[in-house]
Amino acid sequence: MTDINLLPDKGISSPLEAKFRKYLITLSIVLTLISAITFIPTITINQIQKNQINTTQKDNADIINRLTEQKDVAEDLRTLKEKAIGIKTIKNSQFDLSGKARYIMSIIPQNATLQNLSIMSSGKVNLGLSLNNPDQLGLLINTFSKEQNLSNVNLSGMNMDQAAKITLNVSAQLK
Amino acid sequence: MKKNVSTLKIDPQLASRFGYYAFLIILVIVEIGAMIQFIPGLIKSINENNSKISQITETNKKLRQSEANLSQMNAASLKSDLAKASAALPTEKKISGLVTGLTTLASSSGVIVTALEFSPGAISTKSSQVKLTGVQSIPANLSIAGGINSILDFFAKLYLVSQLTTVNGISFGSGTSGSSGATFPVVIYYQPANSNPIDYQKIELLTSEEQDIISKLTAKDVFVIPPN
Numbered sequence: 001m002t003d004i005n006l007l008p009d010k011g012i013s014s015p016l017e018a019k020f021r022k023y024l025i026t027l028s029i030v031l032t033l034i035s036a037i038t039f040i041p042t043i044t045i046n047q048i049q050k051n052q053i054n055t056t057q058k059d060n061a062d063i064i065n066r067l068t069e070q071k072d073v074a075e076d077l078r079t080l081k082e083k084a085i086g087i088k089t090i091k092n093s094q095f096d097l098s099g100k101a102r103y104i105m106s107i108i109p110q111n112a113t114l115q116n117l118s119i120m121s122s123g124k125v126n127l128g129l130s131l132n133n134p135d136q137l138g139l140l141i142n143t144f145s146k147e148q149n150l151s152n153v154n155l156s157g158m159n160m161d162q163a164a165k166i167t168l169n170v171s172a173q174l175k
Numbered sequence: 176m177k178k179n180v181s182t183l184k185i186d187p188q189l190a191s192r193f194g195y196y197a198f199l200i201i202l203v204i205v206e207i208g209a210m211i212q213f214i215p216g217l218i219k220s221i222n223e224n225n226s227k228i229s230q231i232t233e234t235n236k237k238l239r240q241s242e243a244n245l246s247q248m249n250a251a252s253l254k255s256d257l258a259k260a261s262a263a264l265p266t267e268k269k270i271s272g273l274v275t276g277l278t279t280l281a282s283s284s285g286v287i288v289t290a291l292e293f294s295p296g297a298i299s300t301k302s303s304q305v306k307l308t309g310v311q312s313i314p315a316n317l318s319i320a321g322g323i324n325s326i327l328d329f330f331a332k333l334y335l336v337s338q339l340t341t342v343n344g345i346s347f348g349s350g351t352s353g354s355s356g357a358t359f360p361v362v363i364y365y366q367p368a369n370s371n372p373i374d375y376q377k378i379e380l381l382t383s384e385e386q387d388i389i390s391k392l393t394a395k396d397v398f399v400i401p402p403n
Binding site: 039056059067070082084095114115118122 | 235
């Protein structure tokens with residue numbers, strides 16, 4: 001360490017004092033430098049940040065003022081957006097039952113008579129059919145078993161009356 | 176009589192040295208004290224400012240985006256789209272208009288509305304809520320009578336009608352006179368107006384998918400809920 005001698009040697013009474021003075025001067029210079037190195041940048045950064053905050057906050061306030069002038073358009077846009085989201089969700093849950101019913105009716109063989117029909121939005125289909133004679137049963141089974149848009153086809157509740165007229169229920173799942 | 180007065184004589188050199196050392200010691204103490212006292216606060220302030228700057232910069236970014244979005248809007252086109260969307264998803268629940276709309280629609284298909292029961296309970300009771308943001312539903316059971324083709328035509332119209340409805344299932348059977356009857360659950364939707372203040376940071380444009388949905392809505396109402 002360089003010996004910084006700010007006072008003339010004259011007056012120093014002892015080597016101990018000289019040593020003390022040397023350490024004191026060194027310490028004060030080092031601490032002054034450290035203070036300068038820490039305080040100047042931190043205060044400067046702090047000030048720059050505060051300026052930036054003030055500028056950005058003012059800018060934000062200006063933008064909000066401009067947006068407030070267009071409040072009606074903003075409200076319409078928000079309403080439209082909310083309705084569009086709602087409509088999209090509802091549309092996704094809609095089910096073209098009429099189209100499905102027409103499809104089911106279209107695949108029923110001509111010799112079978114539809115008694116009742118139920119279709120659920122899950123795609124579950126139940127048909128009540130009647131046939132004029134047992135010979136037509138084979139064609140009916142053949143038709144439903146070949147239908148590619150149906151799965152889990154089941155025939156149940158089959159009855160035949162005295163005139164050999166058959167009634168039966170068909171359940172299936174629309175794919 | 177001359178008094179013997181002792182005077183305190185201070186060596187100027189000694190005083191100068193003492194003052195000098197005192198100054199240095201005080202300087203060291205002040206510097207250490209200042210650093211202990213102020214530096215942590217300044218560093219904390221810098222960190223807080225950083226966080227605040229991030230926050231307001233993000234806000235600024237969102238506000239600018241909102242401004243840019245709003246500047247793209249054509250007020251007339253927006254009103255037109257909103258009218259279509261409001262026909263599909265009305266802002267208010269208007270039961271009388273609903274009954275009129277359904278019966279008119281049924282009539283136009285050649286079917287007769289034999290019963291319209293709102294569930295739960297009577298018409299005036301609260302409708303149940305569905306899990307959609309702000310969308311509420313009016314569940315009802317509708318019974319109609321007519322030929323099968325007429326009934327299917329009614330369902331087709333109901334599916335395409337401007338006011339959104341959901342039919343969860345149909346069940347119909349042939350009567351002795353060749354006509355059929357069908358009873359089905361129908362859900363009619365509406366969306367109350369949002370009374371919350373506008374969040375200017377969240378003014379969003381419609382996505383292309385949403386724009387597409389709006390553009391496909393029926394411009395001319397088939398099923399109109401007349402104003403009360």
